[in-house]
Each structure stands twice: as C-alpha cells, then as structure tokens.
Amino acid sequence: MRVKICGITQPQQSIAIASLGATALGFICVPDSPRYVTIAQIRTAITPIPQNIDKIGVFADTTISEISQVVTESGLTGVQLHGEETPEFCHQLRQSLPQVEIIKAFRVRSLEHLQTTGNYTDYVDTLLLDAYHPQQLGGTGQTLDWHKLNQEFSPSLPWFLAGGLTPDNILTALAQTKPNGIDLSSGVEHSPGDKNLAKVALLFERLANSSVVSG
Numbered sequence: 001m002r003v004k005i006c007g008i009t010q011p012q013q014s015i016a017i018a019s020l021g022a023t024a025l026g027f028i029c030v031p032d033s034p035r036y037v038t039i040a041q042i043r044t045a046i047t048p049i050p051q052n053i054d055k056i057g058v059f060a061d062t063t064i065s066e067i068s069q070v071v072t073e074s075g076l077t078g079v080q081l082h083g084e085e086t087p088e089f090c091h092q093l094r095q096s097l098p099q100v101e102i103i104k105a106f107r108v109r110s111l112e113h114l115q116t117t118g119n120y121t122d123y124v125d126t127l128l129l130d131a132y133h134p135q136q137l138g139g140t141g142q143t144l145d146w147h148k149l150n151q152e153f154s155p156s157l158p159w160f161l162a163g164g165l166t167p168d169n170i171l172t173a174l175a176q177t178k179p180n181g182i183d184l185s186s187g188v189e190h191s192p193g194d195k196n197l198a199k200v201a202l203l204f205e206r207l208a209n210s211s212v213v214s215g
C-alpha cells in the first residue's frame, strides 16, 4: 500500500520520513498554506531522497504554466490538484507534463459529489479523497465517513484515503475502506509543517503489525 506523508517543510524530516517507510512525500505549493514551500526548498528536500519514492507537489486552482515551472525546476515526480480543477484542466496538464503522475483530490461534501470522480478517469492517474472544510483546503484533520465511503465508492482508478488520519485511527479506517494508499498530514505533526517523527514511526509500526494492510 502507498503511504504518503504530506506537508513536509524540513529537509531533514524528508529524509527521516522516507527512511521510516513512506512511499511518497508531499510538498504544499499553495502560497496561503502554513505548510507552503518554495521551489528551492522542495529541491533541497528531495535531492537526497531515493528515486523509488514519489515526490508530490500539492497545488490548488493555479495555472498549468505555474505547475509546470514548479515541477520542472524542483524535480517533483507527481502533482496533486487540491482545488476545483476540471477534467479539461487535468487533460491539458497531462499534455504539458506527460511523465508526471496526476492525482486529483476531492474534498468530499456529499455522496453525490463522489460521483463526479468518474469524470476524471481518462485524465488523471490517481484519485484522493479528503474531508471538506469550509475555510481550509487541506491539512484540516477532519475525517470522512469511512463506512459510507465503503458502500458508495468503487472507482476504476487507484485512490488514496486522506482526511484526519492518525496512528490511532488508521487501522479502523483501513478496516472500513480499501484504498490503494493513505495520505496523512496534521495527524503526524507537532504543528503545521513540523512533522512529529515519533508519530510517523508509530504509524509505520502499526501498519506493519496489522492484518488489515496488504500489498
């Protein structure tokens, strides 16, 4: 299972989190976020990271040229679109960055909203479901209704579960849903952007000892 730790701002934490077992590291490229990092910071953080670990930039409602510039100059291997980007936008982005994984995030407001994920199937590689918060785009610590999700969501693309996941609730979440990956941010932090490495280690310990996690 893929495990993405998102909202990393410190190069040393990037190295430590990769060593603990993360398969993907997430960097917030949304200027309003307290976890925002510049191109130079991303480059410094990912240079020592092994090639097999995905390096994902998180963007929201920005332009294709802005995303392309950040990806090209920083060395990111994937892009997570966390705003209201349309299928057409994703299609254009794919043409600009054909080698880069595109993850479309959905801040789930209702079960009806989940059905819109089907419109993106031909244009993105991966889906990510996050909890909705009226004032914040991400990193909110709010959880989804995992039980309902299990009943209503069976996408044709691989998907990440996000939203309020912690070392304490991860096994409950995975007992109720069957994502291809998980994405955590505030649940493994001291404060926004400062990851709590003890919590990250506890997360991987619990995943390793669990029978609900496979592959």
Ligand SMILES: O=C(O)c1ccccc1NCC(=O)[C@H](O)[C@H](O)COP(=O)(O)O
Binding pocket: 006, 007, 026, 028, 030, 033, 034, 035, 058, 059, 060, 082, 130, 137, 138, 139, 140, 141, 142, 162, 163, 164, 165, 183, 184, 185, 186, 187
């Ligand atoms: O984390 C942010 O500050 C952020 C800001 C703007 C857009 C997206 C953002 N985070 C996206 C993520 O991938 C988070 O990992 C995801 O929202 C889950 O966060 P959490 O509930 O804290 O685990």
